[in-house]
Amino acid sequence: MAHHRNQPIPGQGKRQLRVGEIIRHALAEMLVRGEVHDPIIEGHLVTVPEVRMSPDLRLATIYVMPLGGRDQAEVLAALERNKKFLRGEVARRVNLKFAPELRFHIDERFDEAERIERLLRSPEVARDLSKDKDEGPR
Numbered sequence: 001m002a003h004h005r006n007q008p009i010p011g012q013g014k015r016q017l018r019v020g021e022i023i024r025h026a027l028a029e030m031l032v033r034g035e036v037h038d039p040i041i042e043g044h045l046v047t048v049p050e051v052r053m054s055p056d057l058r059l060a061t062i063y064v065m066p067l068g069g070r071d072q073a074e075v076l077a078a079l080e081r082n083k084k085f086l087r088g089e090v091a092r093r094v095n096l097k098f099a100p101e102l103r104f105h106i107d108e109r110f111d112e113a114e115r116i117e118r119l120l121r122s123p124e125v126a127r128d129l130s131k132d133k134d135e136g137p138r
Contacts, residue, residue, distance in 0.1 A: 019096065020051040023060050026093045027051070027086065036085065040078035044071060049107050053100065060090075060100040063107035072106050079104045 028048045030036060045067040052061045066075045079086070083102050091099030119125060
């Protein structure tokens with residue numbers, strides 16, 4: 001039974017996605033249940049839209065967004081203050097050889113999508129789009 005070198009190793013990349021999703025669920029559950037005892041975190045509903053894992057699974061980049069986008073800096077600082085506790089809980093709940101280092105970032109995809117939407121609705125873009133329709137195919 002020969003292994004073909006040109007074929008990808010099954011699960012390569014998928015494992016990162018799977019582990020990231022498991023960690024995302026664990027963190028979201030802790031935040032929803034109020035298991036992080038910090039007044040800033042307790043006073044905000046924080047969503048965890050994505051967790052990206054490094055290829056060696058030793059670093060988890062966690063994207064978060066407080067509801068309504070308010071107090072982002074304060075929420076990020078509170079998560080940083082509680083990083084040791086969160087890492088320990090992730091290690092306890094997720095069966096990995098090593099507990100990954102956690103890095104928190106604000107998820108800016110919503111802001112970017114809103115900015116693009118505003119641009120598309122602007123009079124200048126509408127004018128340019130109507131010109132393109134009038135000129136027809138080039």
